[in-house]
Amino acid sequence: MEKVETSLFDGVTDEEYARMTECFKTTLKTHRKGEEVAMPPGRVGVVHRGRISLMKTDESGVRTIFEQLGEGGVFGSMLGIAGGDTGFFLIAEEDCDVLYVDYDHIMKRCPNACTYHSTIVRNLVRLMAEKTQALSEHLEVLSHRTTREKLLAYFRLLAAKTHSQYFTLPFSQTNLADYLCVDRSAMLRELAGMHRDGLVEVDRRNVKLNLHKSQG
């Protein structure tokens, strides 16, 4: 199999990668847009191409988007996202490829003390750190009490990441409401109010944030 360019394998030579796939039982799976992505117990998934949403639907049908996994995004029950009975699931936002690796194969001491093995583990720490960052950012957004503050916090985050007051939302407005954990109509009402106050201009997924007015 050809070497997969994922940050999990940064610093691993092609030759090492070839030997690794034998020992690691890696699997590469393709998922169509809209399909549910499997979360096999005991395995670590790495997004190789596309985008995946980690979400949950509660008893009363309320949907929440917890995390968007871009390329390099990792998931798996062993990595802290409870899999199975907790109602979490993954949906492919676009066509995507996912690489699955056995968690134990990564974490157990390698009998032949291969150097690339520890490289993988170090890369995993880095990917986990990125995940932590994403979750912290989400928490920071949700920590605000009003819809307006949540919107501004999230918009400021996107503006900072793109170094611009113009940016594009990574999902639809409907999904944005699910990410902010607010009612969609309430969010739209608030967006209208923010537009009246000259804070933002929103057209579909395109946002212009007036930084000076929103005290950035």
Added chain:
Amino acid sequence: MEKVETSLFDGVTDEEYARMTECFKTTLKTHRKGEEVAMPPGRVGVVHRGRISLMKTDESGVRTIFEQLGEGGVFGSMLGIAGGDTGFFLIAEEDCDVLYVDYDHIMKRCPNACTYHSTIVRNLVRLMAEKTQALSEHLEVLSHRTTREKLLAYFRLLAAKTHSQYFTLPFSQTNLADYLCVDRSAMLRELAGMHRDGLVEVDRRNVKLNLHKSQG
């Protein structure tokens, strides 16, 4: 220095640990209850004894508790919790000892390919996974729209962890409100309502959750 019993050093022999401290520049610091715990850039902190709260105060003085770090809890800017200008800080909830280790020393390839080195990195993956879990749980709680649902979600979590409908809150009610990101008085009002409905009984930090009524 005597070996510190932290999960970061699980599987490391005393002898290895001795050699390690030389190469790793580990530092053990003690903090008094209520003190701010330093978050030095480029270092990883591990809670060895006590409890630490990771929190934030925004412009308007609203405090939010993001995470409670118990023994084994890790933090550091390299691990995804933005340090510095983002307003995050750590407060010792009790007297505590914190072990600091250079991130680079953990993550860089060891010149003398020591086996214990990779053990540390693997342990770090595990600790990061626990962090991810804690953050996900917090997100799950905050994802609920009403104060009552947030309280129930959090209480069910604690009940599940202690395998009992009786449990003790890890912080004061005031701090609980900051963790749930709701107004304290609104929370108390809701708690009174839940008590009227026979869902819970709360006395100081002691909670009894009536699982059957709260549809668990």
Added chain:
DNA sequence: CTTTGTTTGTTGTATTTGCAACACAGGCAT
């Protein structure tokens, strides 16, 4: 014991929110 500061508990009110219901535009396949 007294003081000081924190935690717990209560209430009124203006504002915000969730909910439900509806209308309309755009994409997409038939």
Added chain:
DNA sequence: ATGCCTGTGTTGCAAATACAACAAACAAAG
């Protein structure tokens, strides 16, 4: 074109919430 589905917008209203202000219980320190 036609129907179907999803995303976008809007509004009324009952309910929940933030905010502010206050009182009492409790803990820690002098």
